[in-house]
Amino acid sequence: MAKIKLPPVPSNPLSSPKRPGKEYGPSGARGHAAEAGVSAVDWIDERTSLSGGLRWAMFRKVPKGTNWFYTLGSATMFAFLSQAVTGVFLAMYYDPSATRAYESIQYINNNVFLGEFVHGMHRWGSSVMVILIFLHMGRTFFFGAYKYPRELNWVIGVALLVMTMTMSFSGYLLPFDQRSYWATIVGVNINGTGPLVGPYLSEFLRAGPYFGATTLSRFYAIHMLMVPGAIAALMGFHLYLVAKLGTTAPPWIKAKGPEKLSEEKVTVEA
Amino acid sequence: MNKQQKEKYLRDYGTLKSQGKPFFPYAVAKDSAMAMVVMAVIIAMSIVLGAELGPKADPTSTTYTPRPEWYFFFLFELLRVIKPPALVQLATIGVPTICLILLFLLPFYDRGPERRPERRPIATTAGIFVIGAIGYLTYLGAAAGPPTQIDIPVPANVVSQGPTAVANYKAGEQVVAQSGCAACHKFGENGNSGPGPALTKVGARLPAQAIQRTLLNPSAPMPSFSALSEQSPKQFAQMVGFLAALK
Numbered sequence A: 001m002a003k004i005k006l007p008p009v010p011s012n013p014l015s016s017p018k019r020p021g022k023e024y025g026p027s028g029a030r031g032h033a034a035e036a037g038v039s040a041v042d043w044i045d046e047r048t049s050l051s052g053g054l055r056w057a058m059f060r061k062v063p064k065g066t067n068w069f070y071t072l073g074s075a076t077m078f079a080f081l082s083q084a085v086t087g088v089f090l091a092m093y094y095d096p097s098a099t100r101a102y103e104s105i106q107y108i109n110n111n112v113f114l115g116e117f118v119h120g121m122h123r124w125g126s127s128v129m130v131i132l133i134f135l136h137m138g139r140t141f142f143f144g145a146y147k148y149p150r151e152l153n154w155v156i157g158v159a160l161l162v163m164t165m166t167m168s169f170s171g172y173l174l175p176f177d178q179r180s181y182w183a184t185i186v187g188v189n190i191n192g193t194g195p196l197v198g199p200y201l202s203e204f205l206r207a208g209p210y211f212g213a214t215t216l217s218r219f220y221a222i223h224m225l226m227v228p229g230a231i232a233a234l235m236g237f238h239l240y241l242v243a244k245l246g247t248t249a250p251p252w253i254k255a256k257g258p259e260k261l262s263e264e265k266v267t268v269e270a
Numbered sequence B: 001m002n003k004q005q006k007e008k009y010l011r012d013y014g015t016l017k018s019q020g021k022p023f024f025p026y027a028v029a030k031d032s033a034m035a036m037v038v039m040a041v042i043i044a045m046s047i048v049l050g051a052e053l054g055p056k057a058d059p060t061s062t063t064y065t066p067r068p069e070w071y072f073f074f075l076f077e078l079l080r081v082i083k084p085p086a087l088v089q090l091a092t093i094g095v096p097t098i099c100l101i102l103l104f105l106l107p108f109y110d111r112g113p114e115r116r117p118e119r120r121p122i123a124t125t126a127g128i129f130v131i132g133a134i135g136y137l138t139y140l141g142a143a144a145g146p147p148t149q150i151d152i153p154v155p156a157n158v159v160s161q162g163p164t165a166v167a168n169y170k171a172g173e174q175v176v177a178q179s180g181c182a183a184c185h186k187f188g189e190n191g192n193s194g195p196g197p198a199l200t201k202v203g204a205r206l207p208a209q210a211i212q213r214t215l216l217n218p219s220a221p222m223p224s225f226s227a228l229s230e231q232s233p234k235q236f237a238q239m240v241g242f243l244a245a246l247k
């Protein structure tokens, strides 16, 4: 078989020119160490291309006139994160059984280092989150931010509101004191009066026809796995849409178009 | 919004956006400042208000107040405002469900191009009305008295039966008061008028057996007292006796 001769390849056509001095670029162990962070990020980015998305999310522009009311959404998210972190802490000690739940919370309050403090942050954080979510909803309502093209973001927001209330409802039972026990019984009974799904819903919540031993672990699973997972997923979608569509400008701000640009005088230096 | 209005909106928005500032670091800085405030408020509330526990849950104990967390007060109060028993379903499920559907579908029936609140009189009025209503109901819920006190004068027919009957009546009154029935029922001057019917004169309406049946098998949202009847039949009987004597 005849071999085709390869054309001569120029020696390394793409190599960059040699750096003129030692002070440029990594040289020696110290130089490489100094560049380690950059090259680690480069390494990840070469394989994931995440930097494009990050740049897209972080350096998008926020319209003129954006004010403090626009921080309510991220404040809600922050309250949720605080609930997640303090919740993990509580979950390390909590025991969702009807006989041990109350004592495990008592143990957190009395024996765990900073236990009552973190428990208190979780309890009052829920109120803060509910207040913030209502304020955020009020802001988007009065600013007309639910209108085209952000309709879907409103719908997702209402779902987030319902799930946040579900979190409060399911969490209220967990300390298993008198107040939480009886309030939850009445709450579940109220759900039971609903048409069609009502009785099934309250049976599902109670894990049976009566309030029993498994009710508490069911509430716990709803409270710490099911609903927060759904909230995190929907929150991600909500934020993606915010970045994609951009936040609204305050409704009273008028767009002054490029006329202004054309009015600008250009002086040419002689 | 028709196609033309949509295009105008997107054009105007594009202009405003291009004149704005980048999200990082400007909006991020504001958001972070707000996050600090939120954190500080949560920490302060935790330190000041603590996280105390009440007495342990006890299905047989009768000293409880079925009170929800404060941000559910407005839903709970709805049960009191809408009193007729035929409408209870409406209050428990109907009104909240309808409001929720209206909330979900808002962007689909309010499609006008106008966004300034003062030029959307219907939306703005409705919004303020809803906030006012929720605020008022929350206030009502917070102001509702502790439902553990009942003073009804001993009925004459009980007095005429002698001191044992009066003692039994008093004991039953105590059980009923401690059971928190007054959270949802009115007893003379005490208690809340709803969600349940007034019990000032139940004895005249229902015989003791019917009262007992209701206590064991109530219609929602009332909790059942079957646990009490099993654990402490004497108290349960006193409870029924007291209620049946209210004429």
Ligand code: HEM
Pocket (backbone or CB within 6 Å): A069, A070, A071, A072, A073, A074, A075, A076, A077, A078, A080, A133, A136, A137, A140, A145, A146, A150, A153, A154, A155, A156, A157, A158, A160, A161, A164, A235, A238, A239, A242, A246, A247, A248, A249
């Ligand atoms: C877990 C709850 C929620 C989180 C973490 C959240 C987060 C956010 C964030 C960070 C923004 C960016 C602009 C801003 O902060 O104002 C936003 C925008 C928005 N949110 Fe939410 N939100 C939540 C719940 C809701 C609810 C309950 C609604 C309404 C029912 C809603 C409707 C909207 C709308 C329409 C926008 C677009 C606003 C605009 O572009 O000006 N969100 N959300």
